[in-house]
Amino acid sequence: xxxxxxxxxxxxxxxxxxxxxxxxxxxxxxxxxxxxxxxxxxxxxxxxxxxxxxxxxxxxxxxxxxxxxxxxxxxxxxxxxxxxxxxxxxxxxxxxxxxxxxxxxxxxxxxxxxxxxxxxxxxxxxxxxxxxxxxxxxxxxxxxxxxxxxxxxxxxxxxxxxxxxxxxxxxxxxxxxxxxxxxxxxxxxxxxxxxxxxxxxxxxxxxxxxxxxxxxxxxxxxxxxxxxxxxxxxxxxxxxxxxxxxxxxxxxxxxxxxxxxxxxxxxxxxxxxxxxxxxxxxxxxxxxxxxxxxxxxxxxxxxxxxxxxxxxxxxxxxxxxxxxxxxxxxxxxxxxxxxxxxxxxxxxxxxxxxxxxxxxxxxxxxxxxxxxxxxxxxxxxxxxxxxxxxxxxxxxxxxxxxxxxxxxxxxxxxxxxxxxxxxxxxxxxxxxxxxxxxxxxxxxxxxxxxxxxxxxxxxxxxxxxxxxxxxxxxxxxxxxxxxxxxxxxxxxxxxxxxxxxxxxxxxxxxxxxxxxxxxxxxxxxxxxxxxxxxxxxxxxxxxxxxxxxxxxxxxxxxxxxxxxxxxxxxxxxxxxxxxxxxxxxxxxxxxxxxxxxxxxxxxxxxxxxxxxxxxxxxxxxxxxxxxxxxxxxxxxxxxxxxxxx
Amino acid sequence: xxxxxxxxxxxxxxxxxxxxxxxxxxxxxxxxxxxxxxxxxxxxxxxxxxxxxxxxxxxxxxxxxxxxxxxxxxxxxxxxxxxxxxxxxxxxxxxxxxxxxxxxxxxxxxxxxxxxxxxxxxxxxxxxxxxxxxxxxxxxxxxxxxxxxxxxxxxxxxxxxxxxxxxxxxxxxxxxxxxxxxxxxxxxxxxxxxxxxxxxxxxxxxxxxxxxxxxxxxxxxxxxxxxxxxxxxxxxxxxxxxxxxxxxxxxxxxxxxxxxxxxxxxxxxxxxxxxxxxxxxxxxxxxxxxxxxxxxxxxxxxxxxxxxxxxxxxx
Numbered sequence: 001x002x003x004x005x006x007x008x009x010x011x012x013x014x015x016x017x018x019x020x021x022x023x024x025x026x027x028x029x030x031x032x033x034x035x036x037x038x039x040x041x042x043x044x045x046x047x048x049x050x051x052x053x054x055x056x057x058x059x060x061x062x063x064x065x066x067x068x069x070x071x072x073x074x075x076x077x078x079x080x081x082x083x084x085x086x087x088x089x090x091x092x093x094x095x096x097x098x099x100x101x102x103x104x105x106x107x108x109x110x111x112x113x114x115x116x117x118x119x120x121x122x123x124x125x126x127x128x129x130x131x132x133x134x135x136x137x138x139x140x141x142x143x144x145x146x147x148x149x150x151x152x153x154x155x156x157x158x159x160x161x162x163x164x165x166x167x168x169x170x171x172x173x174x175x176x177x178x179x180x181x182x183x184x185x186x187x188x189x190x191x192x193x194x195x196x197x198x199x200x201x202x203x204x205x206x207x208x209x210x211x212x213x214x215x216x217x218x219x220x221x222x223x224x225x226x227x228x229x230x231x232x233x234x235x236x237x238x239x240x241x242x243x244x245x246x247x248x249x250x251x252x253x254x255x256x257x258x259x260x261x262x263x264x265x266x267x268x269x270x271x272x273x274x275x276x277x278x279x280x281x282x283x284x285x286x287x288x289x290x291x292x293x294x295x296x297x298x299x300x301x302x303x304x305x306x307x308x309x310x311x312x313x314x315x316x317x318x319x320x321x322x323x324x325x326x327x328x329x330x331x332x333x334x335x336x337x338x339x340x341x342x343x344x345x346x347x348x349x350x351x352x353x354x355x356x357x358x359x360x361x362x363x364x365x366x367x368x369x370x371x372x373x374x375x376x377x378x379x380x381x382x383x384x385x386x387x388x389x390x391x392x393x394x395x396x397x398x399x400x401x402x403x404x405x406x407x408x409x410x411x412x413x414x415x416x417x418x419x420x421x422x423x424x425x426x427x428x429x430x431x432x433x434x435x436x437x438x439x440x441x442x443x444x445x446x447x448x449x450x451x452x453x454x455x456x457x458x459x460x461x462x463x464x465x466x467x468x469x470x471x472x473x474x475x476x477x478x479x480x481x482x483x484x485x486x487x488x489x490x491x492x493x494x495x496x497x498x499x500x501x502x503x504x505x506x507x508x509x510x511x512x513x514x515x516x517x518x519x520x521x522x523x524x525x526x527x528x529x530x531x532x533x534x535x536x537x538x539x540x541x542x543x544x545x546x547x548x549x550x551x552x553x554x555x556x557x558x559x560x561x562x563x564x565x566x567x568x569x570x571x572x573x574x575x576x577x578x579x580x581x582x583x584x585x586x587x588x589x590x591x592x593x594x595x596x597x598x599x600x601x602x603x604x605x606x607x608x609x610x611x612x613x614x615x616x617x618x619x620x621x622x623x624x625x626x627x628x629x630x631x632x633x634x635x636x637x638x639x640x641x642x643x644x645x
Numbered sequence: 646x647x648x649x650x651x652x653x654x655x656x657x658x659x660x661x662x663x664x665x666x667x668x669x670x671x672x673x674x675x676x677x678x679x680x681x682x683x684x685x686x687x688x689x690x691x692x693x694x695x696x697x698x699x700x701x702x703x704x705x706x707x708x709x710x711x712x713x714x715x716x717x718x719x720x721x722x723x724x725x726x727x728x729x730x731x732x733x734x735x736x737x738x739x740x741x742x743x744x745x746x747x748x749x750x751x752x753x754x755x756x757x758x759x760x761x762x763x764x765x766x767x768x769x770x771x772x773x774x775x776x777x778x779x780x781x782x783x784x785x786x787x788x789x790x791x792x793x794x795x796x797x798x799x800x801x802x803x804x805x806x807x808x809x810x811x812x813x814x815x816x817x818x819x820x821x822x823x824x825x826x827x828x829x830x831x832x833x834x835x836x837x838x839x840x841x842x843x844x845x846x847x848x849x850x851x852x853x854x855x856x857x858x859x860x861x862x863x864x865x866x867x868x869x870x871x872x873x874x875x876x877x878x879x880x881x882x883x884x885x886x887x888x889x890x891x892x893x894x895x896x897x898x899x900x901x902x903x904x905x906x907x908x909x910x911x912x913x914x915x916x917x918x919x920x921x922x923x924x925x926x927x928x929x930x931x932x933x934x935x936x937x938x939x940x941x942x943x944x945x946x947x948x949x950x951x952x953x954x955x956x957x958x959x960x
Contacts, residue, residue: 093674203726400798609812
């Protein structure tokens with residue numbers, strides 16, 4: 001199979017492309033005709049054959065016992081992990097003490113002045129408002145804890161990311177090795193590696209910081225490599241002709257040329273670190289995430305929101321400031337920075353002298369109560385018995401009975417080999433034989449791990465949630481692409497949904513849809529929708545205005561215009577939106593486990609809660625495999641060609 | 646990852662000389678800020694545990710001058726965190742024989758801190774309004790009769806038995822199977838989800854069957870009646886797969902980190918003496934969960950009204 005497609009030239013006219021698809025189908029049909037009867041005769045069973053599974057319970061349990069028993073005596077822990085953990089504790093502690101020492105006024109001044117230097121007066125005001133809001137919500141200390149953790153985690157991620165990125169950007173061999181690793185990490189849900197990290201480092205901040213680094217470093221690495229590889233060849237040659245050494249070239253030309261990518265990488269890393277800092281509250285990260293998590297225990301949406309808003313504000317401020325730094329619009333004068341630093345010191349000292357280091361208790365605003373009342377009112381009125389349309393509980397019931405159940409039964413009813421065949425076909429049609437092979441192997445790995453049935457259950461939920469997300473997302477995006485006003489109104493809403501910790505909306509979601517797979521799907525839709533809307537809107541807006549104009553002059557109605565011009569021309573963006581939707585929905589499968597989604601999500605939560613490595617790690621690995629399958633099946637070739645081989 | 650770790654190790658070796666870095670000796674980086682004496686308490690996800698911690702925290706802060714940090718950790722990982730000194734004390738443990746063996750008896754990194762004074766009980770419950778209409782539902786033998794009334798979209802044609810957080814001790818799947826009940830165990834996945842669902846059912850006066858535990862503040866909001874399972878006898882839960890009996894009544898226990906117990910000074914002595922009743926705990930829980938007071942306000946209210954109780958803990 002391999003030789004046939006690998007030798008096909010890349011740029012083919014459409015006629016030939018169709019031909020190629022037919023070829024691929026024929027080949028798959030041929031392979032299936034040979035392999036399926038064999039497989040069926042050997043292991044005739046609907047679900048994954050038991051003979052082909054490997055039970056990892058024993059080795060994983062003994063590994064976990066070994067780690068716990070040797071954690072405070074074995075040299076590996078004493079002289080390696082112990083120091084790593086120590087370094088994290090010391091650095092987080094140092095940053096935290098500095099932040100507390102600067103007092104709320106000092107920290108706010110620092111934030112505002114940095115924003116002013118980097119991005120101008122408007123963002124400086126926004127930053128000030130954001131910090132003051134954190135204090136006003138009574139969340140100053142948790143905000144500082146999260147910030148301390150973030151500073152350390154982001155710095156570490158940047159160092160790791162840049163080093164990996166340099167390696168990949170400068171050496172083709174390293175690039176080839178690192179690429180699949182980074183690709184896999186991209187689809188890996190954050191929860192999947194909490195458990196191993198916790199096992200080695202124990203609950204608490206070191207584990208949280210390290211999990212965050214693992215989560216947040218890959219985008220930095222990717223973008224660094226991209227920036228280095230994308231440097232203008234002519235400039236590099238010119239620099240080389242000046243007789244510079246390789247190191248000088250790197251420092252004076254290649255890295256400065258990659259500035260834009262590096263800043264984008266920093267931006268991505270910060271955003272991912274922030275979202276992970278919240279998830280890591282499950283393993284004892286303290287700070288804002290922990291407040292949200294504690295509020296969840298007393299079913300207190302208001303309190304969860306009070307801790308969630310500072311997270312959203314931090315995210316928006318950090319996003320805009322690093323985004324502006326990437327554009328490099330503002331002045332670079334040293335004097336300005338000196339003023340900024342001096343200003344911070346003055347404010348911090350003034351705060352200290354006035355004895356106002358802690359945020360004054362009297363200045364807090366209690367939003368929990370009104371929020372809870374509003375949520376109660378909403379859920380009481382929408383839950384059931386709404387005339388004509390029925391209540392949300394009825395919808396959830398119908399969705400479960402008429403969509404989730406049939407899809408699940410259908411998937412689980414398929415013979416195991418046919419699932420592999422479908423995956424192979426879809427992945428090959430959209431990608432290359434390599435991507436198809438990855439997808440099939442990942443799917444098979446799920447079976448080998450012995451979680452075939454729950455994985456298909458999770459898959460059915462993901463498919464249903466993605467379908468809903470796409471319908472809602474495309475509809476919203478079409479509206480946003482047509483009207484600037486709608487887009488402007490949507491922007492803050494999307495910002496909030498994208499950055500709000502998912503723990504905050506777990507309770508409203510259950511209150512509306514009851515416990516089960518329907519609320520899990522709802523939570524996933526809320527999480528994945530912003531990205532889908534953004535990508536689609538952008539794609540639709542970038543459609544060549546000339547094409548739109550000419551179709552209008554031909555008398556097309558706006559519906560025809562949309563269907564026959566905009567959507568086809570925006571196809572790459574739409575495909576990307578589908579891909580992102582799938583990946584994001586899968587990323588919150590574990591959150592779904594917290595509201596009754598069951599299957600792999602629940603198993604992961606169970607593993608974490610019970611310290612049961614065998615259940616948790618296997619479920620986490622299966623989610624990763626599922627992610628690989630779905631990513632390969634939805635990611636078109638164009639983005640991958642020229643990458644490997 | 647590795648590069649950074651090596652760099653970190655290198656830097657630290659320079660800083661600290663070449664010693665072993667024992668992770669069990671590392672406290673939370675947020676502890677001891679600004680030189681205050683500080684204690685870190687583990688809060689489990691249920692409100693009763695929050696109530697214990699809120700009152701202990703209030704007294705430690707206002708009467709003994711400590712700074713208290715709280716971290717929310719699930720039950721089993723909390724033992725691990727306690728062993729490592731990431732938290733100093735667990736105030737309410739529902740019985741984890743395996744962990745007790747490992748950390749208290751074998752490794753001796755955790756010390757028993759005495760009873761909390763509250764007795765915990767897990768069981769199956771139906772709302773009292775339903776039990777009043779159908780008094781015989783409170784015996785497990787009659788549960789099959791009501792399976793059709795307790796159906797939901799998730800339970801696939803059978804009755805629904807709702808279980809909660811994955812961190813809780815449960816034998817329900819085995820019980821349903823061994824008692825031949827026509828029920829499907831549906832895992833709500835978190836206590837928050839379970840409580841929200843129960844409240845929604847209660848609002849509509851719908852029947853439901855749920856795994857639940859006492860003491861729990863929700864009983865005051867949604868009165869529930871226990872369904873009698875075959876009685877608990879010592880050792881009847883030895884084989885979890887073959888279990889056919891109810892859950893035991895467990896006197897809840899406190900545990901302290903061994904180093905903290907030895908050198909924790911007044912705070913450790915106070916936490917060892919901390920002991921109150923189910924009613925006390927429920928009173929505080931209800932203020933937190935139902936009246937939506939902050940844990941601190943709730944603790945203050947309780948402390949103001951029960952001076953004689955807590956005075957004994959400080960002596």
